[in-house]
Amino acid sequence: MNYILYAVPFFFALIALELLLDHWRGFSTYRFADAINSLSAGVLSTTVGLLTKAVGLLTYTLAWQQWALFELSASSLWVWLFAFVFYDFCYYWNHRLGHERNVLWAAHSVHHQSEDYNLSTALRQTSTGFVFGWIFYLPMAVAGVPPLVFLTVAALNLLYQFWVHTRHIPKLGWFEWLFITPSNHRVHHAQNAVYMDRNYGGVFILWDRFFASYQEELDEEPVIFGVTTPLASWNPLWANAQFYVALWRDAVRAESWWDKLRIWFMRTGWRPADVVAKYPQSKPDLSHFVKFDVPLSLLQKVYAGAQFSLYVVGGTLLLGMGAELSLAQMLLGVAWMAFGLYVIGVLLENRPSAKRMELLRVLLNLPFAWLAVQLGWLVPQPLLWGLLLSYSVLSLAGLLCTPREHNPLLIQ
Template sequence: MKNHIGPYRIYLLLFVAGLISAEIIWSWKKGKGVYHLKETFSSLAVFAGFQFFKYLFAGYQLALLGFFSGHSPFKLPHNGWVLLLTFITADFIYYWFHRISHLWKPLWAFHMVHHSAMRMNLTAAYRLNWFSALVSPLFLIPAAPLGMPPDFIVICYALNLAYQFLLHTEAVGRLGRIEKVMDTPSAHRVHHGRNPLYIDKNFGGVLIIGDRLFGTYQPETEKVVYGLTTGFLSHNPFRLVLQGFIDLFKPASSKSHAVCSPPVFDASPEK
């Protein structure tokens, strides 16, 4: 199996590197300035740590989902329709997991690093907390007792995150009617904005239907200001990953690095 999987990983890596390179060239030619050397390397460092911990926690994730799947009163078969059902279910669960991650401080501690980039580009998608694998399977548990195969659940969640990589860019504009159903770069730019109008909007993964149903959809109507509401945090990957947990132990009156608190437009320059 490893012999077959290895080449696909290489092709995927080359594909991602190609997209990032194309975006860098686009940014340079258009004078967009969406890449900053220190910020880009900090994003890649965060992603390297995420990859290490992803493999470290993989057994825990499958064991947890397998346990609850084993207690399901029925089991759905491995076929295309069940895969589609699992994908839609995982996307719906992701909407609520993502929304709660903005509203509840303990989960925001895991998610904060993803909003710490001051620019929107494809490498910003890789700002994923190293320990997020400890909590994300807990939200996927409801799919297991419904009879959905654990491997399908993991695959669909992974595909959801993979799709979101493509959303972190300014190179793609509005996409018309597609935006009524799908999450798009435009919708996701809004999600990363610290503009008062954009705070806590557009939580969808692949589909934007949840946001439209539950009143959290916001179209891109003004220039997006990216980053945390408290402004620039750090280029240190360890601080980026751990700052949210440090904030948990701060008094409520102290300054915390939140995107869901009243907006504070800090113009502090990056160092």
């Protein structure tokens, strides 16, 4: 069962509830473009996962079949409890090294780039974590945890983590000693020096207490969310590429071949000495911290929000049909989603090229639909083409009627 797919309506219902709490309590934890960017990263991640999830599943299943030391039964309750705790232990080390090694941080940093903290941040996920993430769960396969049990506890672990991404829930007393809570996870998302690289557990905070990575949220040190190298973009594709590009540039600049290789696996933030000397980097002064933002008119927000809604529906449908799609169909779906979410990011950044890119996106929906028909994905019915043409006309009309807000950041 795909628990994440069935949870999607509850995710959005709880986000709506959090927005109501914002209004009721008289403060805002959401900004429109930031929330759309977080959700876009999540939609992109689940879509790309149609192509990449087999990496982890196949390697886990192969390891379980060939190397399992014990035969554990999926019908035993203790096996499920054992697997649930074991998974969180493996997740702790995956998560911790995801902060401590350059190439792993390049994937995981996507989840931390938001400078706000709300339930939409929970859905902000990487599209490249599959490259190394599977390695950390192989001990479960060797211990004999069946793939069905592994997949289920993995989904449950991820679902648990959703609710802790909120500023509305205070410290929870004794619960703080055993489990990950909103308070100790707010610490994890902070860029304050005292909070950096702490509280890695997914469900249990016990691992952090055992391995000296725990930090309590302090009343005298308000959390400042985000990363020390700001994304400064609403583009979900760039969000996934940003730190890889930074590592690649430093690797190319380095004179030593050893430095070119080891930079990828050194502690996060390590750079070759000759690169640091020629290309120094300054860290932001948190005492004067200003969140990245781009002015948008109400019409621009309405238009971008309406278009993004289409991709939420499209991504959910792709996730639901994943097992039935051919490789060509999945590639087409991923390409359509990725390009559309990229263009929405351009719109939110209010770039001079935004209207041209949006015009191209709307026009490309027709050949995308034609390809879908050729691949046997869609039935060429008159109603289908009528709806697509109507959508395209309405989008173009909305685009022409939406004035471009002046952007003082002069994004080019």
